[in-house]
Amino acid sequence: MLYRENGQLKTTYGADQQIFPIAQDRWLIWALIAFAFIAVPLLADEYLLRAILIPFLIMSLAALGVNILVGYCGQISLGSGAFMAVGAYGAYNMLVRIPGMPLIPALILGGLCALAFGILFGLPSLRVRGLYLAVATLAAQFFADWIFLRIKWFTLDSPSGSVSVSNLQVFGLPLQSAADKYLFCLGMLAVVALLAKNLVRSAIGREWMAIRDMDVAAAVIGIRPMYAKLSAFAVSSFIIGMAGALWAFVHLSAWEPAAFSVDLSFRLLFMVIIGGLGSIVGSFFGAAFIVVLPIFLNQILPAAGAIVGVNISTAAVSHAEFMVFGALIVWFLIVEPHGLSRLWSIGKQKLRIWPFPH
């Protein structure tokens, strides 16, 4: 009843082409943004911010990047962890080596490092695709693992590549409390998500989707495959690199190369599959799902075990986590290949015509 677009006439092209054409959507999104920026830092406690919300925001950013490459351009990548690592160590080097380097430019420069790395390892995509590309991007993953473990120049000669940052500042304001960090991540995410959303519905985004759907046909209608693919790699790895830098700086604050292992790459891919390939909002759903699920299982399983009188150890919980992840991936691929975002849009459609079924 409430969610109707009846009577909302569009009289300009601008009104017709805006991101949320339905007024209720616009109100909702503004309310959500206001809630996230104002209410959450006031209401949420330290644990909720540090353990759930900050990882969720940063992983959403990374999943957004992966989604541009995998979901929009159709180039499968198993090297997202490597792009995050390059972003993190790139930003770290910029911050440490250049005196007086502010945080935000360091993050952007880290993203640019990841961009260069991404283009380099995106080059095989011009020749091969699918499975072969997956192997090529895995090469990026192992190469990055090795570089940051073995080449001491990148980690300022620290043993086993573990580095740390402290006293982060944004515009002279210290980034100390969990609420500050949360707001910083939220701000970055909001800006990048807006840019990404506009990018994928512009000409270049349509080029990516054309390449994804059928590259030969796309080439025939005048889209340059090389330009489209490499630009997808560039944009995607830039965003992933920034997310990696944020993950390292804000969430971990001290890290080693193992923090960006191949497992992280798989997890990012899972986020995109579960959330929805080729959907910006899906990246958020997927990230929320993958971040919250282990915490949820950690809380629920021992409690459930206690009820039936079985003692469930943390190791058993982590194994259960593996099984749930695996089963969910297969389930989503079979039942709902478009992921949670598809369920979301079905729900919205149902709401529009409620109380009628059609």
Place this chain on the structure above:
Amino acid sequence: MAFFLEALFGGLMAGMLYSLVALGFVLIFKASGVFNFAQGAMVLFAALAMARFSEWIPIWTGIHSRFLANVMAFVLAAALMGIVAWLVERLVLRHLVNQEAVTLLMATLGISYFLDGLGQTIFGSNIYPINVGMPKDPLMLFERTFDGGVLLNLEDIYAGSVAALMVAALSLFFQKTATGRALRAVADDHQAAQSIGIPLNRIWVIVWFVAGITALVAGIIWGSKLGVQFSLTTVALRALPVVILGGLTSVPGAIIGGLIIGVGEKLSEVFLGPFVGGGIEIWFAYVLALVFLLLRPQGLFGEKIIDRV
């Protein structure tokens, strides 16, 4: 020279083990066009089953002969892989027929996570030994030719011969039996095979089962060398470049690719590693495979099925 030979032999043996894992990839890809990312998880699962059954069987049945216990454990583990194959076909592959290769690839990624979790839930997650009576003694060769001789592990030689035997058995199976012929027909063309009455679903169960047995053998050999532990799954990631190099559809390609990667890794680590900080064997294989991809995308012996972009 002796040092070089030692590295070479070590590389060949490691390569033989890689090719055992790579064989599993090739088998499934040949018969169903699915690139099975779960091969590594299957190796771990099978090895865990083998290790734990051979530990439990003496307790359950009171049989104390190690040989008998190992044989029974092998049979049980093989049966378990059969069940896994059947379930994979029933629950996953059947529903994803005619989907894109990338979708299937991601589905096998899901299977691999599931098997990792399931195996460790059932069988535990410590390091378990597998003792199938492989000799651990070192062997000295060419002591007269070189000073100090060439050091070889007898274990490696056994492992190599088992791998060679496995390959021979598989080629016989593929070339000489009716099922093998059906498998090759399915690999050639799904629709044509189905139209002459080959049951696709059963063929898939069989091929996953055969891949499961290969995983079991690979798991036993790796397990008795390193102990059965979670890191066995990474062996599959190491074997990925092998199939790229050898060609996804070629059984001999998996063997020769494995040998090349094994030798390449060892020699590069020994002779190139010290200059760049060591540990390069992790990515050397991948870079080798990447170079190959650019020059010859179908691999050394693969059929030319890859579509150029």
